Amino acid sequence: MPEQLLFAMEVTLNGLMAGVLYALVALGFVLIYKASGIFNYAQGVMALFAALTLVGIMEGQVPFAHLINVIFGTEIHHFGWEVPALLAILLTVVVMIIFAWLVNHFVMRHLINQEPIILFMATIGLAYFLEGVGDLMWGSDIKRLEVGLPQGINEWIDETTFQALGYGFFIDNLDIVAAVIAILLVIGLVIFSQYTTQGRALRAVADDHQAALSVGISLNFIWVLVWSIAGFVALVAGMMWGAKSGVQFSLSLIALKALPVLLIGGFTSIPGAIIGGLIIGVGEKLFEFSIGPMIGGATENWFAYVLALIFLVIRPQGLFGDKIIERV
Amino acid sequence: MNSMAGNYTTSDGREIGGVMMEMKNITLRFGGVVAIKDISFDIHEGEIRAIIGPNGAGKSSMLNVISGFYNPQEGEVWFNGKKRPSMKPYHVARQGIARTFQNIALFEGMSVLDNIMTGRLTHMKTGMLAQALWRGPAEREEVQNREVVEKIIDFLEIQHIRKTPVGRLPYGLKKRVELARALAAEPKLLLLDEPMAGMNVEEKEDMSRYILDTNDEFGTTIALIEHDMGVVMDLSDRVVVMDYGQKIGDGTPDQVRNNQAVIDAYLGVAHD
Numbered sequence: 001m002p003e004q005l006l007f008a009m010e011v012t013l014n015g016l017m018a019g020v021l022y023a024l025v026a027l028g029f030v031l032i033y034k035a036s037g038i039f040n041y042a043q044g045v046m047a048l049f050a051a052l053t054l055v056g057i058m059e060g061q062v063p064f065a066h067l068i069n070v071i072f073g074t075e076i077h078h079f080g081w082e083v084p085a086l087l088a089i090l091l092t093v094v095v096m097i098i099f100a101w102l103v104n105h106f107v108m109r110h111l112i113n114q115e116p117i118i119l120f121m122a123t124i125g126l127a128y129f130l131e132g133v134g135d136l137m138w139g140s141d142i143k144r145l146e147v148g149l150p151q152g153i154n155e156w157i158d159e160t161t162f163q164a165l166g167y168g169f170f171i172d173n174l175d176i177v178a179a180v181i182a183i184l185l186v187i188g189l190v191i192f193s194q195y196t197t198q199g200r201a202l203r204a205v206a207d208d209h210q211a212a213l214s215v216g217i218s219l220n221f222i223w224v225l226v227w228s229i230a231g232f233v234a235l236v237a238g239m240m241w242g243a244k245s246g247v248q249f250s251l252s253l254i255a256l257k258a259l260p261v262l263l264i265g266g267f268t269s270i271p272g273a274i275i276g277g278l279i280i281g282v283g284e285k286l287f288e289f290s291i292g293p294m295i296g297g298a299t300e301n302w303f304a305y306v307l308a309l310i311f312l313v314i315r316p317q318g319l320f321g322d323k324i325i326e327r328v
Numbered sequence: 329m330n331s332m333a334g335n336y337t338t339s340d341g342r343e344i345g346g347v348m349m350e351m352k353n354i355t356l357r358f359g360g361v362v363a364i365k366d367i368s369f370d371i372h373e374g375e376i377r378a379i380i381g382p383n384g385a386g387k388s389s390m391l392n393v394i395s396g397f398y399n400p401q402e403g404e405v406w407f408n409g410k411k412r413p414s415m416k417p418y419h420v421a422r423q424g425i426a427r428t429f430q431n432i433a434l435f436e437g438m439s440v441l442d443n444i445m446t447g448r449l450t451h452m453k454t455g456m457l458a459q460a461l462w463r464g465p466a467e468r469e470e471v472q473n474r475e476v477v478e479k480i481i482d483f484l485e486i487q488h489i490r491k492t493p494v495g496r497l498p499y500g501l502k503k504r505v506e507l508a509r510a511l512a513a514e515p516k517l518l519l520l521d522e523p524m525a526g527m528n529v530e531e532k533e534d535m536s537r538y539i540l541d542t543n544d545e546f547g548t549t550i551a552l553i554e555h556d557m558g559v560v561m562d563l564s565d566r567v568v569v570m571d572y573g574q575k576i577g578d579g580t581p582d583q584v585r586n587n588q589a590v591i592d593a594y595l596g597v598a599h600d
């Protein structure tokens with residue numbers, strides 16, 4: 001097989017893995033958008049916040065240590081214990097549920113029936129607020145996240161492809177784990193929404209608020225539930241990104257790549273978020289690989305947005321989105 | 329409780345129980361518009377109660393007050409002998425009051441079966457965690473709920489469309505699915521806002537039969553809004569007549585038909 005083709009295959013595989021992470025973030029957006037019509041700009045910051053919280057808890061950091069020390073003149077930073085990863089993840093989930101409740105109680109439920117643009121603005125405010133809180137709570141230095149996920153080249157794939165094709169593919173174990181976890185998460189979400197009572201209630205609210213109320217569904221409960229699930233998805237995404245490139249504030253910017261993912265996949269479709277993520281992941285890597293060298297590289301910064309623009313012109317509702325029908 | 333107080337026997341010989349729902353001096357305003365003005369009436373257990381009146385009279389508003397979608401500025405709502413505090417719609421639904429809407433409100437993206445299943449939500453007790461961790465009871469509950477739903481599907485003769493997405497159904501069938509979803513809740517009180525609007529004669533006859541059968545077979549108390557006077561006279565035991573937010577008549581179909589204020593309202597006599 002020609003060498004270029006082999007390289008391209010390896011790049012595609014790596015693109016798929018990166019795409020899984022994009023898809024994970026996009027998934028969080030879709031969940032909230034479907035259930036409440038809110039485009040949650042804060043989804044990326046939620047991923048960052050979740051990852052920060054996870055690291056903080058694992059390392060036994062005292063939350064708001066800086067603030068406490070300034071006010072009381074103390075010098076505390078650590079509790080002096082370390083929390084095992086699994087327990088820390090559970091505690092972080094609890095934190096994200098509390099966050100969901102707070103968001104609904106203090107912001108979203110007061111904005112029912114407002115214009116989408118107002119809800120969007122509220123989530124922008126929320127994003128900056130949460131970024132500030134994350135900073136205040138856990139400090140702003142880059143942190144390593146070690147939840148014990150395997151990392152480094154997958155020897156088996158390397159060897160196998162080497163024997164079969166004469167060229168060993170470099171695939172990071174972490175990417176494989178991320179892909180598997182993402183697949184499990186999606187399967188879990190589908191089972192939840194299709195086969196459980198609360199899932200059915202959630203779909204009902206996404207479909208028609210009035211009708212949902214009339215069959216006894218509490219909108220507030222569903223919204224807290226949705227934000228909690230989005231928080232959980234954010235935690236998973238934050239964990240994966242964090243393990244890959246450290247927990248730092250740029251994480252919330254990477255999450256903005258979810259926007260082109262959604263433009264391609266459609267804002268209301270879970271399969272759309274996944275396919276969109278994969279298209280961007282692969283497209284980005286292949287473009288950088290094939291065209292990048294000719295135009296000076298760094299195409300990964302903008303390729304996704306240009307691709308989304310093209311989609312926007314050809315198919316404004318995205319691949320799987322609800323058709324936009326003009327009523328006249 | 330005054331359960332014995334209002335018992336009566338209808339012209340067709342049905343025994344009607346005591347007061348189930350009582351509206352006392354209800355006033356509802358939207359800014360300057362007074363949608364309901366100091367109206368009182370009651371609904372007895374087991375009866376079919378109609379609310380009629382010209383367009384904009386405030387009929388839907390009244391139904392919305394009963395179902396908790398609107399909270400009146402003045403007046404009291406009594407249910408099962410207790411004064412009801414102001415409530416959210418989902419809370420009212422959980423008390424056994426189901427409804428349909430004037431402009432059909434269904435879950436268009438879901439199948440007919442799923443739509444009707446949502447009507448069972450008020451009867452589901454197993455929590456989410458239990459469902460995730462311990463499938464047994466949740467599955468048993470699901471099976472029981474399915475049985476109720478299948479019974480209602482048979483009752484309303486919609487077996488052939490049970491898997492169809494609601495968005496694809498014609499208008500008349502949508503109305504029937506909405507009724508099915510309300511019935512799935514096995515409500516004590518069923519509120520129907522113009523269940524036959526926009527239907528042809530045959531569909532109206534079917535719907536009338538379903539409403540009568542619901543009342544007859546399940547003993548469901550029904551309050552309904554309807555414009556077709558023939559239907560109202562056939563179906564209902566007692567009628568409230570509204571006009572410009574006020575109650576202008578209340579009684580059996582015969583009494584109401586001969587009420588001068590009602591005749592004037594319907595013939596469009598000038599208001600002064």
Ligand SMILES: Nc1ncnc2c1ncn2[C@@H]1O[C@H](COP(=O)(O)OP(=O)(O)OP(=O)(O)O)[C@@H](O)[C@H]1O
Pocket residue numbers: 358361362363381382383384385386387388389390430
């Ligand atoms: N949510 C609302 N906001 C403002 N005004 C309202 C609202 N709901 C109803 N109204 C007003 O209250 C009055 C009564 O309306 P309602 O819908 O109850 O009438 P109706 O008797 O059901 O009429 P129709 O036969 O046309 O359905 C109308 O003037 C209407 O404009």
Ligand SMILES: [Mg+2]
Pocket residue numbers: 387388389430
């Ligand atoms: Mg009406």
